[in-house]
Amino acid sequence: MSNTALLNRPAQATAAARHLSAVPAIPAVAEPAPAEQPGARHLPAGTAPRGFALYVGIDEAKVAASGVTLGVLVDALRRTLADLAPEAETYATVALAPVGSGGRDVDVVRLALHEPSAVARTKQDEPENEDRAPGGVVVDISRKRVLIDGESAAFTFKEFELLQYLVLREGRTIERAELVSSLWNGATEEESPGERTIDVHVRRLRAKLGRYEDIVRTVRGVGYRFDRHADVSIRYGHGTPSPDRF
Incomplete structure (x- = not known):
């Protein structure tokens, strides 16, 4: 995948908007006890969630076929997140991989960005x-x-x-x-x-x-x-x- 210039043309932003929309507000419910919070029992002791990473696998040719650019997708996702959680901080980066890399786009992205579990699964293939x-x-x-x-x-x-x-x-x-x-x-x-x-x-x-x-x-x-x-x-x-x- 190569680097993509941020071209936020109105037509592209409109195209992105067709695919991305804010999640409807969820009615308030009673907050569960700490022991019942989803995933809490899986957290290592002494840790707390601080955010998340979303790996998106799509190359420039595929995203262009949808009438947008990688930059437009990032901008649309950021605007959606800003609507849902204005306090959230974001950081986006392009995953580069050698031309001709095989496999699913999202797996290539995870390896290129050194996602730990993806890298661990390939360690056995490394020449020693x-x-x-x-x-x-x-x-x-x-x-x-x-x-x-x-x-x-x-x-x-x-x-x-x-x-x-x-x-x-x-x-x-x-x-x-x-x-x-x-x-x-x-x-x-x-x-x-x-x-x-x-x-x-x-x-x-x-x-x-x-x-x-x-x-x-x-x-x-x-x-x-x-x-x-x-x-x-x-x-x-x-x-x-x-x-x-x-």
Whole structure:
């Protein structure tokens, strides 16, 4: 599945409205005792529901045949949710998968977004001896590691996140401010680095890439970019973490 621009044309919004409508209000009833709440006995001790994830499996061709876009569907779902629960917060992301991936769309989506139970069912199919690799750089997205000339490089978690962020946006220049806001999302002001601190992270990243350091390029005055190189290969495993949000 590829990224979809948000085109909220009136005709498309009307089409989406035909399929999505707010659920009728349910008459108030007496609140059940805590022990009788649906699903409560299945919750691990010390936990409470904070929201839910709805995986939607449909590719661009299928959604276009319905006269809408992925962006229109997301917008319609958000408006419906806003009508039902105005306090709810939402986050939407596109699930990317290699072209030609088989299986049901929704299963591909669950794997691409690393839904735990979906990933667990496929673990048995993973080859166990992939530690050796040919010369060059292998960015292993699924296992969160980097192999350089067949050897595992000692990347920190944040260094790998930085490289992965650039790799998944191949050819696009990423501003320092975007790197800070995305990679340190949710951090306090004290924990979040300044934009110039990104330069330090990039220097360390390049040092560990050694003779392949030029795959992370500096765009002077703007930020950084990952350029595909003949000596670089990407392993996506079960699915590609999506960089694209609605």
